[in-house]
Amino acid sequence: MLKNYLRTSLRHLWRKRLFTALNILGLAIGISSCWIIYRIIQHEFSYDAQLPHKESIYKVVSAFGSGDKMGGISAPLYQGIREEIPGLDHVVPLFYQWINAVEIKRETKTDFIKDDPQQIAATDRAYFEMLPYTWLAGSKASALNTPESVVLTASRAQEYFPGTPPEDILHKTITYFGRDTVQRTVTGIVADYYRPSEFTAQEFLTLPEKTFEKYMWTNTNGSDKLYLQFRAGANVTAILDQINKLDQRHWKAFGEERGSPIKRGKSYELLPLKDIHFATDVSDYGVRKTSKAVLYGLVGIGVFLLILACINYINMSVAQIPQRGREIGVRKTLGSNRWHLIGQFLLETFLTTLFSSILASAFILLGFWIVSDIIPEGLTPYSSPRLFLTFTLSLTLLITLLAGLYPSWLITRVKTTSVFKNFFSGASATRRFSLQKVLIVFQFVIALIFIVSTIIVSTQLRHTLKADMGFNKEAIVLVDVPWKYQNNPRYKDKQFTLLNQLRNLPGIEHIALGSAPLSSGYSSSPFELISDKKDPAGIQVFKKWIDTAYLSMYQMELLAGRNLHHSDTTNEFIINETAAKAFGFKSPQEAVGKMMRQSGNSAFSIVGVVKDFHSQDFYTSIEPLALMSDKQNLLTFNIKLNTRNPSQWQATLKTIKKQWGNIYPPDAFQYHFYDETLESLYIQERQLAKLINLATAITILISCLGLFGLATLTAFQRTKEIGIRKVLGATISGIITMLSKDFIQLICLAFLIASPIAWWCMNKWLEDFIYRVDIEWWMFAVAGLSTVCIALLTVSFQAIKAAIANPVDSLRNE
Known part of the structure; x- marks a missing residue:
């Protein structure tokens, strides 16, 4: 039986090649979009996910009176915390260094010189106590015990000493050129740390112990970072209060030293490690940030695109049911029950979705290329074939159920006697309300929200770049x-x-x-x-x-x-x-x-x-x-x-x-x-604008495919009505208006629903800008008119085709 179902399904899909191609295209776009978004979300939420005790690690952040926040601290702070504040397992300073160049002498080759080396930090043993580095050579306990020590990651070690085993790199000498020229000895090699991560340093120098002058407590350096690992049961709020009192006391001491009081211009906050990657309000040297709101927006876009693709399939499938009336009637006459019909249609849906998944593989590569400037560095389309197969198979089954159940249930409502009388009423598009119309309205609500968002985001971006900034920036x-x-x-x-x-x-x-x-x-x-x-x-x-x-x-x-x-x-x-x-x-x-x-x-x-x-x-x-x-x-x-x-x-x-x-x-x-x-400076906003533009284009494309399906259904069901109207003197323009009127009403209804939703969403987004554009009526008018025009172009093909048809052909079958 399964073999017969499979053969019948393939024959039907081939016979209705246009609808099949449109369905596969719409679903492939939805599946590929979901996979790309899934890969981005998976990557962004995996920052330091493998770090043990990550719930107890916090980053110290400087908060200024102006509302600005910085991931740097005053250099002496870590010493004060170590000396005076209990309840901490580790106090970890990580001070990034500015080095002009490094030089490695080589006996058999030309000396290696690297200008502007990056990711060099000064720290101490506490850093390696907090983070679970794998030591390839040297000892965690003693690697940074002397001022001349340096620890390298495996990748940096191979860059400096290519082809040399880690054990043989120990005791090698590296010369650093900066404010001073110093030589350091390699005392440890560690495996590269988990990626992606907040901790990106590749070269670790010994942080020298020194006595800081009092004025250093009032300075803040964005490259000086401090992490705290709390003991189990420690009161984070109480310890933060102690840190601020400690800092305030040193500000006061500095004021007394210079002879006049000084107002403390900042305070400290503690940022959980799991939130650091998403703290876009904190300026951080050398750290890539991502907005969690944007990621949630991406999830929403992926869900909507998948739902829209399913809606498109439902509408296209329902549009074909009247044309399959005789096939359904014959099947029921020959003994097929409702479960046989449902199984047959679900198999067709599954095959269509499976073909869509195959096409989606190509679309994924195209999508990664289109949004390459948004994709995080190092992220590839396919990290694991097993993960991709599991994802696509799960999505295929989900889409089969979401998109196939309603049309298959609708098929079972077809009455055999009505079919052979050439009458079908299972999915009338002329009813005042129908699920097809509801779905079309939903599609265009989403499309209108995206169009309005595109207009407002692009307007705000133009405002930020073109507004009077108080100086002339031309040329x-x-x-x-x-x-x-x-x-x-x-x-x-x-x-x-x-x-x-x-x-x-x-x-x-x-x-x-x-x-x-x-x-x-x-x-x-x-x-x-x-x-x-x-x-x-x-x-x-x-x-x-x-x-x-x-x-x-x-x-x-x-x-x-x-x-x-x-x-x-x-x-x-x-x-x-x-x-x-x-x-x-x-x-x-x-x-x-x-x-x-x-x-x-x-x-x-x-x-x-x-x-x-x-x-x-x-x-x-x-x-x-x-x-x-x-x-x-x-x-x-x-x-x-x-x-x-x-x-x-x-x-x-x-x-x-x-x-x-x-x-x-x-x-x-x-x-x-x-x-x-x-x-x-507005790269995140430009990326958001690009995502919304892309989502808008995909939404409009999928929505138009669904609208095309409903227009096809309407034209088919009203063929004889159109023929009679033409015989009675109706003009082609009048018939086109009649067929298009219902769809325009649907778009107007979608516009009324979408406008307040779009206004609320964009108003919330604009709240982050101190200097922002106003949301004006013309933005909604442009979105509504453009949507109506797009819908008319989509419907006009079927409307014109039905209007110019010879009425004799439509009435001959009566």
Whole structure:
């Protein structure tokens, strides 16, 4: 019997090749989308999943008064916690290091030199006590006992000493070039740690024990990280309170040492290890983050696409039932019961889904290529053939049940007597309500939500990139002096020599040295306003270093006072409007001439107040800011190219590179256009926009396939009605309007349902932006009109075909 069912199913699928192809296409898109999303979700939630005792490990995070959070800490904090706070198994500092280059002497080959090595951290034994590294050579107990020690991962060891067994690498010497040149001896080799992970260091230096000066408690370094492993039963909240009291006590001691109190500008929070990867509100050096809300959104998109594919199959299958009436009648006459009919149809559904799964394998490769910039690094389409087979087989069975049960049940309702009278009413599309219509409405509700989301997300992205940021960013090129040359005596102050040479080049309108106005990096410190009051007024102020040409080049407006004078060191400040208001000045003019100082430093005059500009992304409000001059921090060239002749930009850049080569090594010349840098700050938003655009396109495609199926059903069932109307004088346009009217009503109903849902979802998303666009009526109007147009194009094929048919052909069979 099964063999007969299989043969019959294959014959039917082949006979209805168009519908079969459309069904396979829709289901293949749904299955491939689900697998790609599953792979991304599986990867993102697997961060440090294999780490034992991960529930007891926390990361210390700095929280500033402005609301910003950073994954770095004050360097002395780990020492204070170790000395004073009980209840912890391990206190683990991990301070990432800046190294210019490493060198390994080789006896038989050319010496190995690597510039700008990454993932080098200073730590101690506690790190390897907390994390379960496998030791290939050396001992965990003694590997970092001496200041000259270094431990390598297996991959880094093979890079430095290719083909050498781990035991033979021990006692090898590596030379590190940085602020100082030091030699270290390899004392341990560990296997590469589980990936993906928060812990990405590849090279571990001994963290030296030293006594920190009191002012170091007020500094925060984003590359200095601290992890705490709590003992069983420890009170996390109580220990966090002790940490903050410890820190506050040292801030107070520093204030007493310098003779005036200092307001504590930050506090500490504890972030569970399982949440670190998803803490997008915490800026973290060298750590990749993912929004959990985006991942849940991806899950929702995958579920919706799968449901839409099933809806598409149901509608297409129901559309064919009237044409299968005689086949069903004959089967029932020859003795087939309802379970035989259901089994036959479910087998057809299973085969269709199985063919879809095969096609989905190709779509998965295509999908990974299309969204390659969203796929996490190192993630491949197929990690395990067994996992993929299990996933697709499970999905195939699920789809078979979801998509096949209703049409198969509908088939059993066909009455044999009605079939042979050429009458079928099992799935009338002319009823006021039917499941097919409900499903079509549901499909277009989802499609409209995606379309509205696409419009709002793209509008917000354009706003963040095109809005007035308080400075002119057009045709700006940034070139950084590589940090490995910044402290090299050979290149001391060479940026000023190059600056003077570039000023005279044709094609350059303006040039200045200084920090970019808006960037992902920032530096802040407590600043005090010197006044007649007993206690100086203090606030947290962000800092940027500029030269005298900076304000003019970026066209920043001075509201009061003057520009900075040329100086080798800081001796005066320009502050922004927000800083002036935070200090309590009633007007910008009132701030000019007042004295302020960074905590612990000499006081200098405020010489100007600049109009507010954005120094951080649009998620962050404009904060108090001070502009100052200090030549040792002027390490970025801000070059404005000739805006009247963009065709010559590349020639100008080549000339700049040539001049650069006269001062610095030519290969150190790396430029980037500032507008591209600003776009990179919103990479997560652009990825979200791409996902929504892709989901919208897939949703519309699948929805239109389902609409095509319902249009086919309607045209078939109303063939004789159309013939009679034409005989009685109905026009082709009138018939097309009649057939399309019902579908337009469905789209309008979907629009009424989708609009409030889309408004709520997008309003919640926009809440994260301090500077956001308004949700306006035209966004919904565009979504509704575009959906109606798409639906009309889909339905018009069947409508026109039915309208131009010869009425004689349709009435002859009556």
